[in-house]
Amino acid sequence: MLKKISAESIKELRSKTGAGMMDCKKALEASEGHIDLAIETLRKKGLALADKKSNRIATEGIIESYIHAGSRIGVLVELNCETDFVARQPEFYKLAKDIAMQLAACQSVYYISKDDIPQEVLLYEKSIELQKEDLVQKLPEIKEKIVEGRIQKRLKDLCLINQLFIRNPEITVEELVKQHIALLGENIKIRRFERFLLGEGLETKKNSFTQEVSKMINKK
Template identity: 75%
Template sequence: MSKKISAENIKELRSKTGAGMMDCKKALEATEGQIDLAIENLRKKGLASAHKKSSRIATEGVIESYIHAGSRLGVMVELNCETDFVARQLEFHDLAKNIAMQLAACQFVQYISIDQIPKEFILKEIEIEMEKDDILKKPENVRKNIVEGRIQKRLKEMTLMNQSFIKNPEICVEDLVKQHIALLGENIKVRRFQRFILGEGLEKKSYDFTQEVSNMIYNK
């Protein structure tokens, strides 16, 4: 006899995955109520459906902002979807807000994905790594393998989609976006972002109180 799936089980699975109610129910039925297996199945399904939708044009969406406490750091991000209907959904706005917060937390991130990083930059990084003292005396093939590993790590550190999601480190931002593609049924793309740090790029004036007092005394 198959295990009866309760509304509480479905609600729990939905809160953990963001998948639709019927998808959660079917996943639980297929796994006889085992939450962990149902999550795994939904993620696999979401990744498959997201891959199919990834080439579809997404020109609707929202521009979301996040201002960190103290108002010294802010982020604006453009998140695109296919229709205005999805752009108005709460889940889509929550995703945009979470991505903006992620960008505020990950200040080394400069690109959305690795394929946006200029080839010239990558080649220069490879050149620098190949000449580092700690691997200089190693065989050529060993050096290349070490450098490849270091470069991949560096590129992932610089890209949004490869970051561990700050609210759930078990998934990366790319997984988060794909979960929402499965949930909302449309292609979703992070198009661009801008980070603002108060005073960045400005030459800050240094204040020398002793010198000011000295000037006041001798200029009387």
């Protein structure tokens, strides 16, 4: 006999995963009401569905913006889907807004995924690691393994999809997108983004008080 699942449990699971109501109900029934097990079930299902759709062409979507409080940081992001219908859905719009907010918060992120990182950046990161003092006495084969591990970690830090989602640190941005692929039934791609920092690239005036006084005296 199936355990009766409350509407509150279904609502809680839906808010945590973004899955449909019936999927949440079935996952809770299968896990006998255990939220954590139901979340794991839905994640596996979502990842499987998302992987099947990942090669489908996505040319529709929206360009979303986010301006942080104080208007000193701004982000533009293009999020693609397969149809204009999905692009108009509130869940898709919210996803785009959340991604833009994530980019404003993660200013060390410069790429969407590791596939977007230029070869020269990879070579530069490797050269930096190879010169670190703690590796000088290591055997070449051991040094290579350590460097490779550190580079992979560094590359993840540079990529958007590997970041923990700021609204739910239990999942990555990649998992967030895949959840929405499962929810909306279409492939979704983060195509590109641009981050704007107020005053970035401009020379700032750094004259000291002493220099200002000296200038005033010399004018007399």
